[in-house]
Amino acid sequence: MSSQLVIGLMSGTSLDGIDAVLTAIDDKNCQLLHTSYLPYSDELRSALLALHVSGADELERSALLGNVLARSYAESVHHLLKQAGVEASQILAIGCHGQTIRHRPELGYTLQIGNPALLAELTAISVVSDFRSRDVAAGGQGAPLVPAFHQAVFHDEKSHRVIVNIGGIANLTDLPVAGEVRGFDCGPGNLLMNAWAQRHLGKPHDEGGQWAASGRVITELLEALLTHPFLLEPPPKSTGRDTFHMAWLEQYVRPGYAAIDVQRTLLEFTALTISMAISEHCAAVDEVFLCGGGAHNLALVQRLGQLMQPTKIGLTDDLGISVDWVEAVAFAWLARQTMHGEPGNLPAVTGAAGLRVLGAIYPA
Numbered sequence: 001m002s003s004q005l006v007i008g009l010m011s012g013t014s015l016d017g018i019d020a021v022l023t024a025i026d027d028k029n030c031q032l033l034h035t036s037y038l039p040y041s042d043e044l045r046s047a048l049l050a051l052h053v054s055g056a057d058e059l060e061r062s063a064l065l066g067n068v069l070a071r072s073y074a075e076s077v078h079h080l081l082k083q084a085g086v087e088a089s090q091i092l093a094i095g096c097h098g099q100t101i102r103h104r105p106e107l108g109y110t111l112q113i114g115n116p117a118l119l120a121e122l123t124a125i126s127v128v129s130d131f132r133s134r135d136v137a138a139g140g141q142g143a144p145l146v147p148a149f150h151q152a153v154f155h156d157e158k159s160h161r162v163i164v165n166i167g168g169i170a171n172l173t174d175l176p177v178a179g180e181v182r183g184f185d186c187g188p189g190n191l192l193m194n195a196w197a198q199r200h201l202g203k204p205h206d207e208g209g210q211w212a213a214s215g216r217v218i219t220e221l222l223e224a225l226l227t228h229p230f231l232l233e234p235p236p237k238s239t240g241r242d243t244f245h246m247a248w249l250e251q252y253v254r255p256g257y258a259a260i261d262v263q264r265t266l267l268e269f270t271a272l273t274i275s276m277a278i279s280e281h282c283a284a285v286d287e288v289f290l291c292g293g294g295a296h297n298l299a300l301v302q303r304l305g306q307l308m309q310p311t312k313i314g315l316t317d318d319l320g321i322s323v324d325w326v327e328a329v330a331f332a333w334l335a336r337q338t339m340h341g342e343p344g345n346l347p348a349v350t351g352a353a354g355l356r357v358l359g360a361i362y363p364a
Contacts, residue, residue: 002026004092005033007080007125008332009073011099011114013168013240014190014293015045016204019328020076022084025336030153034084035325038076044068051101051113052241062101062113069099070115074122093126093361094119095335097327103143103240109133110142120362128335128359135345140352143238147173147183147349148337149330154319155181159286162278163316165327166190166294169240170274173349174282182281183349184235187228187273188244189294193266195246200259209299215264224252225269235281236351267300275307291316295323334358 003026010019017039024031040048047065051058073096081088096119098112116129132142150163150173163173170189174182190205197206206212228248230239253262278285288311294300295315305313315323337344343355 003029003031004336005086005090006092006332006336007077007094008328008330008335009076009094009096010328010331011040011069011097012327013100014194015040015048015099015168016293018072018076019325020073020080021325021328021332022080022086023329023332025333030329030333032321032325032329034080035328036076036079036083037324038072038079044072048099048101052245063115066113066115067118069113070118070122073114073119077119077123077125088124088364091125093128093335093339094123095131095331095333095338095359096127096129097131097331098129100240103132103238103242105136105141105143105238108136110136116360116362120364124364126339126364127362128338129362130360131331131334131344131358134356134358135350135352138352138354138356140345140347140350141236141238142350144171144173144183144185144349145334145345145358146171146327146330147181148344148346149333150183151175151181151346152333153321154289154316160282160284162282162285162288164274164278164288164290166270166274166290166292166297166300167327168194169244170270170292170294171238172274172277172282174285180348181346182235183346184277184281185238186277187231187239187270189270189292190297191241191244192246192249193263193270193297196249196259196263196266199246200263205293206263206297209267209297211260212263212267213299215258215260215262217268218257218261218265221252221257221262221265222268222272225249225265226272231273236349238350267297267303270294271300271303271307275304278308285311287312287314289314289316289319291321291323291326293324
């Protein structure tokens with residue numbers, strides 16, 4: 001089948017903004033054509049963050065913020081179309097992950113907002129959204145969903161690879177040369193580091209991990225963080241801000257701790273949880289490739305390299321897709337799967353009862 005143009009939109013746990021991509025996809029290839037990034041305003045980020053805990057009038061706030069997000073998604077789409085010189089009628093679909101505000105698969109639900117009906121109306125393009133719910137309905141975690149895409153585009157017949165996405169939450173995909181593909185969330189990626197940097201530096205993140213690199217690991221704090229029950233659970237498993245958040249961290253931070261040392265400890269926590277997950281569940285791996293915002297944290301990448309020696313650590317740029325756009329491309333790919341009636345989950349990854357076609361379609 002000839003390639004089709006599909007747009008992917010991703011706004012993740014980091015709450016930094018909207019990644020938008022235009023792709024050309026066929027049964028064997030997925031080509032990234034154009035990209036766009038729209039940062040969240042401080043006001044929008046704060047409003048979204050407030051929805052992660054129960055509060056007054058949260059239903060109306062969720063609905064109104066869903067409309068705000070839909071208009072922002074539409075802005076990203078229009079920018080892509082203009083950049084590419086492509087008409088809306090040429091696009092098969094938009095794959096829109098939406099903004100996760102609750103993820104509780106153990107209670108049988110997951111919630112991403114973004115008003116896909118409004119997005120379809122504003123763009124005149126069919127929208128595929130709500131990717132996680134069908135997997136949860138089938139007894140799965142609803143996440144991570146990118147491993148099926150990783151298998152399609154990053155699998156190698158000669159090398160055992162692991163793909164690690166370090167967003168707000170870190171997740172990995174195990175791609176053995178032969179055998180079952182697996183994947184799961186490892187724990188917090190950038191989430192806690194970013195929140196701590198925002199509080200103490202007034203910046204959304206620690207640029208390149210430079211601040212953390214100047215600190216020292218607080219052993220007793222690290223040991224306390226590593227006792228979290230999630231880290232001991234076997235896959236399949238997924239997590240989010242419902243589990244790892246500042247209130248959880250603060251119960252272990254003592255008044256005498258230097259802020260810079262807490263940041264260094266959080267970096268170590270992320271690096272250790274990733275490396276331990278790979279060591280325990282991805283035996284005899286040959287190569288590890290990183291993507292997501294955490295791939296820009298040079299101190300974190302360096303520490304992972306030390307912990308994973310002699311395993312090669314690289315970036316997905318080496319495999320043809322820049323670290324910044326892998327997840328958005330994945331949701332373009334997942335949207336095409338849905339439009340063709342093809343499954344998008346991997347039961348071994350999510351724990352679902354079987355393969356399922358994911359997402360709800362809002363026709364143009």
